[in-house]
Amino acid sequence: MSSRANISCLQEAKRVAIFGGTHGNEMSGIMLVNMWIENAAEIERNRLVTKPFISNPRAVEKCTRYINTDLNRAFTSENLSAPDVEGLPYEVRRAKEINQMFGPKGSSDAYDVIFDLHNTTSNMGSTLILESSTDLFNLQMVHYIKKAMAPHTCSVLLNEHPQLKYSTTRSVAKHPIGLEVGPQPQGVLRSNVFESMRTILKHALDFIELFNSGVEFPPCTVEVFRVQERMDYPRDTNGNITAMVHPHLQDCDWEPLNQGDPMFLTFDGRTILYEGASTVYPTFINEAAYYEKQQAFMTTCREILAANAIRKAFK
Amino acid sequence: MASAFLPALGRLAVCGGTHGNELSGVYLVQEMERQRKEKGDDAWPIPVTTVLSNPRAVKECRRYIDTDMNRCFNRATLSSPTTDSSQYEVHRAQELNNQLGLKGSADAIDMICDLHNTTSNMGLTLIHYTTSDWVNLHICKYLQTKITKVPVRVLVLDVPISDAYSLESVSKHGFSIEVGPQPHGVVRADIYFIMKEAVDMTIDWIHKFNSGTVFEGGDMEAFKFIKSIDYPRNPETLTLTAAIHPQLQDRDFCLLKRGDPLFLSFSGETVKYEEEEPLHPFFINECAYYEKGIAFHLAKKLTLTIPTVQVQKH
Numbered sequence: 001m002s003s004r005a006n007i008s009c010l011q012e013a014k015r016v017a018i019f020g021g022t023h024g025n026e027m028s029g030i031m032l033v034n035m036w037i038e039n040a041a042e043i044e045r046n047r048l049v050t051k052p053f054i055s056n057p058r059a060v061e062k063c064t065r066y067i068n069t070d071l072n073r074a075f076t077s078e079n080l081s082a083p084d085v086e087g088l089p090y091e092v093r094r095a096k097e098i099n100q101m102f103g104p105k106g107s108s109d110a111y112d113v114i115f116d117l118h119n120t121t122s123n124m125g126s127t128l129i130l131e132s133s134t135d136l137f138n139l140q141m142v143h144y145i146k147k148a149m150a151p152h153t154c155s156v157l158l159n160e161h162p163q164l165k166y167s168t169t170r171s172v173a174k175h176p177i178g179l180e181v182g183p184q185p186q187g188v189l190r191s192n193v194f195e196s197m198r199t200i201l202k203h204a205l206d207f208i209e210l211f212n213s214g215v216e217f218p219p220c221t222v223e224v225f226r227v228q229e230r231m232d233y234p235r236d237t238n239g240n241i242t243a244m245v246h247p248h249l250q251d252c253d254w255e256p257l258n259q260g261d262p263m264f265l266t267f268d269g270r271t272i273l274y275e276g277a278s279t280v281y282p283t284f285i286n287e288a289a290y291y292e293k294q295q296a297f298m299t300t301c302r303e304i305l306a307a308n309a310i311r312k313a314f315k
Numbered sequence: 316m317a318s319a320f321l322p323a324l325g326r327l328a329v330c331g332g333t334h335g336n337e338l339s340g341v342y343l344v345q346e347m348e349r350q351r352k353e354k355g356d357d358a359w360p361i362p363v364t365t366v367l368s369n370p371r372a373v374k375e376c377r378r379y380i381d382t383d384m385n386r387c388f389n390r391a392t393l394s395s396p397t398t399d400s401s402q403y404e405v406h407r408a409q410e411l412n413n414q415l416g417l418k419g420s421a422d423a424i425d426m427i428c429d430l431h432n433t434t435s436n437m438g439l440t441l442i443h444y445t446t447s448d449w450v451n452l453h454i455c456k457y458l459q460t461k462i463t464k465v466p467v468r469v470l471v472l473d474v475p476i477s478d479a480y481s482l483e484s485v486s487k488h489g490f491s492i493e494v495g496p497q498p499h500g501v502v503r504a505d506i507y508f509i510m511k512e513a514v515d516m517t518i519d520w521i522h523k524f525n526s527g528t529v530f531e532g533g534d535m536e537a538f539k540f541i542k543s544i545d546y547p548r549n550p551e552t553l554t555l556t557a558a559i560h561p562q563l564q565d566r567d568f569c570l571l572k573r574g575d576p577l578f579l580s581f582s583g584e585t586v587k588y589e590e591e592e593p594l595h596p597f598f599i600n601e602c603a604y605y606e607k608g609i610a611f612h613l614a615k616k617l618t619l620t621i622p623t624v625q626v627q628k629h
Contacts (some may be wrong), residue, residue, distance in 0.1 A: 034554065035581050063606075121498040144468075185434040186496030187602040191579050192556040240345075244504040265504045267346040288500035 007216065008136050009313035013112035013175065014218045016285070017051045018043065019101055020117045021305065023085035023170045024059025025186040025290070027181075028197045029117025036279075041042075042198075045205055055098060055116075055169050058090060063187050065289055075167035080105060095169070103172040114173035114227050115204060117197060120182035121288045122297075123251040123309050126154045126196050128222065129178030133160055139307035141207045143220045146233050148203040152196070155254055157283060158224040159299065160177055164298075178206070183251075186288055216311040225254065225281050225300035232294040233271060234264060242266055245296055253283045257299070264296070319449055320627040323525045324425040324488070328364040328415050329514055331430045333385050333482050335372025336499040339454065339510040340430025346511075360522040366426070368411060368482060370523055371403060374400050375386070376500050380601055385429075386560055389480040393418060406524070411485065418485040425451075427486035430510060433495035434602045435611075436515045436565040438465035439509055444479050446537065450488045451619045452489055455529050455537075457520045460478040462512055465494075466478060468568060470539040470614065492517075496565070499602055524626055532623040538568065538595055538614035556580055559600045559610060567597045571613070576612070 036043050036052035044124030054060055056071045070087035079092045080099050102111045120127075126149065128142045146154045157180070159165050162175045170176035179200055184193045211217070233241040242265035249257065256279045257263070264272040274280075280299035284290060329347060331340030347365045350358045371380050371625060380403045387393070387408035393416075397406055415424045438463060441455045452469070459467045476484055483489025488602045495504045524530065547557045557578035563571075571577075572593045578586040594613040598604060599610075 031555065031558075031581070121501050131342050166527065183498075185496075185602050186500060188498075188600055189555065189558045190564060190600070191561045192564070194558055194581075241502075244342075244502050244507060247504045250503060267342055267507070268350075286501055286503065288498055291500070306512065 003080060003192055006219070007311055008172075009310040010137055010310055011112070012047075012212050012312050013137065014048050014212065015051075015111045016048050016113045016115075016205070017053055017111050017173070018056045018115045018117065018206060019053050019169060021054040021060040022055050023070075023118065024056050024061070024063045025063050025065055026184075026193045027118070027187065027189040028051070028119050028181060028184065030054065030060055030191050030195060031189055032117060032198060032201070041120040043205060047207040048171070048176060048205070049210055050205065055090065056176065065186070071095065072168050073166050075169060075171050079167075099172055105172045109304060111173045113177065113208065114176045115201060116168065116170040116176070116178050118178060118180045119184045119186075119193065120180050121185060122253055122282065122283065122285050123183045124155065124180060124253045124283060125182070125284075126152065126182040126200060127157055128154055128200075129157045129159065129180055131159060131165065131171065131176055133158055133226075133305055135175060136307050136310050137211075138177060138224050140211075140217045140220060140310050141175075141204060143222050143307070144207040144217070145200060145203045146213040148206070148277065149200065154200070155283075156222060156224040157227065158303070158305075159227045161227045163180075164230060171226070185277055204225060211310070214312050216309060219243065219309045220307050222305050224303050224305055225283060226303050228280060228299045228301055230295045231282075231299060232264075233296045234266070241291070243270075243272060244288055248295070250286060253285050256280070257282050273282070287303070316568060318529065318623045319626050321624055323451060323626050324361070324450070324521050326364060326424050326426075327488065327521060328363040328366055328424050328427045329430065330366040330427055330482060332370070332373040333368040333429055334368050334378045334383075334431065334499075335374070336376050336378055336570060337432040337495065338391045338431070338500065338502040339432050339494060341367070341373050342502055342507060343430060343450045343511055343514065344541065358367070359518050361518055361525065363518065364415075366411070366415070366431075369404065369407060374474050378499070381405075383603075385407055385481045387480065388412070388418065388482055388484055389478065389534070390418075392480075401573055406485070409514070411482065412526045416485045424486045425488060427489040428514060429481070429482040429489065429491045430492045431491055432497045432499070432506065432600065433493055433499060435567050435568045435598050436496045437468070437493060437597060438495070439467045439513055440492055440493040440597070441467070441513075442470045442472065442493055444474050444476055444484060446471050446473065446617070447620055448625050450489055450524075451490050452535065452537075452619060453524075453624055454517055454520050456533075456535050456621070457530070458513055458516050459535075461516045462509070465509055465530075466568070469486075469535065471537050471539050471617075473539055480563050523623070527626055529625045532621045534618050534620050537617050537619050538597065539617050541594060543609045543612050543617055544577070546605075546610045547580065555605075557584075557586060560585060563596065563611075564600060568600050568614075569596050570594075571596050
């Protein structure tokens with residue numbers, strides 16, 4: 001059988017959007033998108049149209065994560081089909097607007113790619129977030145980006161978990177990609193974090209340009225960290241946290257956590273150990289926004305995903 | 316060296332959550348309240364009052380509800396008439412002044428330690444208004460010898476107490492304990508325990524002082540606030556056009572000399588320090604200062620000479 005049978009032919013990715021300010025206090029994306037709205041030269045390519053877009057402008061104006069509810073959890077089918085009534089939370093109305101402009105989610109009219117720019121207080125470095133282990137276009141794109149960024153590390157987080165997966169802003173597109181760069185405090189702009197995110201996007205757009213021009217990308221493998229479990233802080237009966245992430249775990253995103261390793265430290269100095277049977281790779285360790293979502297960190301397991309060769313389908 | 320004989324210190328107030336999202340102080344005050352429930356007033360060798368300064372802001376994990384409470388303790392705000400529609404923090408500042416003050420009176424509490432965090436890489440910084448409060452300066456000197464995990468620095472604002480606007484100015488000898496770097500809304504174990512040690516050592520000093528220990532004077536280094544520098548901004552929209560330069564980021568209290576990089580613009584240009592006088596930047600890239608138009612403050616390094624102190628005997 002000819003090797004041509006193992007090449008996946010995919011639709012051209014002509015319509016690309018870059019979202020900043022999905023959370024109004026995650027500054028890299030906000031500043032990048034505002035810069036590109038004013039002068040788009042850097043993000044222009046010949047074979048695609050790139051739209052920079054501020055997803056949650058009211059939250060950006062107040063430099064707060066959200067006004068009524070987290071926009072990045074709001075793109076459920078229930079919300080997207082909710083009737084326009086008074087009293088609808090701001091972010092639900094906004095989700096419907098975004099779905100109109102860049103979707104509808106799940107339809108053939110939806111944007112091809114959306115990059116959603118985020119920062120985290122966790123020491124995650126540069127992270128690319130995928131929602132599907134079978135999206136070949138996305139797998140090849142993250143492979144390209146990782147190679148281009150080397151020796152700077154880009155980790156890949158895969159959230160395909162049936163319960164922990166959530167309805168993101170970017171999920172409106174056919175190929176959603178989350179960019180998460182940290183550590184950076186909310187409301188703060190760090191130059192190194194800003195420039196890392198800018199460079200990731202440059203490589204991503206270069207990939208799409210090459211793909212749209214007919215370049216064939218050979219089969220590849222991508223190491224990903226697959227979301228397993230959400231670990232909350234120990235709490236008292238009133239729901240207040242009774243311990244902090246242990247100094248041995250703090251800032252150790254993507255490093256192995258083994259049974260018996262220190263995990264939390266109580267305010268009066270007692271250590272709580274990780275009791276899980278197998279080694280996990282924690283991430284989103286001590287993210288500010290997740291205290292209210294009952295999450296101290298997420299556990300992941302390492303996996304190698306394989307992707308077929310891809311090229312643009314001929315019309 | 317001649318000793319200064321100073322009155323014993325009666326009571327210390329430890330205040331957390333003056334800014335509701337600076338979490339080390341919030342959790343430390345809660346932990347101290349838990350210890351008091353468990354051990355009663357014997358929890359500490361001196362009388363300690365614990366205060367959650369801005370409970371509504373703490374509940375919402377925000378710096379403030381209506382206005383920055385740590386700017387509400389000047390005389391004008393403390394004496395202004397309030398109604399139901401007045402700003403929450405103004406009400407609360409007046410309540411705290413009643414509880415811990417009245418500011419400037421003989422009834423004011425002896426000492427307030429106000430607990431803060433910063434997103435800047437300032438280690439442990441002790442902040443107060445004057446260069447002549449020997450009690451405060453001796454506590455700083457004591458903390459510098461006892462705490463070695465992080466740099467311990469002294470910052471003086473040189474503002475007359477009558478103009479002072481922050482919470483600790485309500486007491487007779489007040490200072491702020493500022494620990495960073497920590498993102499707002501996050502509690503880091505390492506930062507929490509540095510703050511706890513600073514509070515524990517402050518209590519320790521007061522107890523030793525009250526018990527008659529002689530604390531030797533001498534020279535100590537302090538940083539005095541000179542002025543603030545804002546970010547480069549677009550003149551029409553006022554949005555930032557540059558970020559703190561990577562070579563300045565996290566280098567609080569370094570020496571800035573003419574020609575050193577300050578900002579890196581989004582278009583790749585470096586903005587440099589143009590002044591003749593070398594100064595020390597601090598509060599570099601503090602989140603809460605963007606809205607105040609401050610990228611960093613600049614300070615001059617001083618040597619202060621403090622006398623030996625011991626407690627006045629009756």
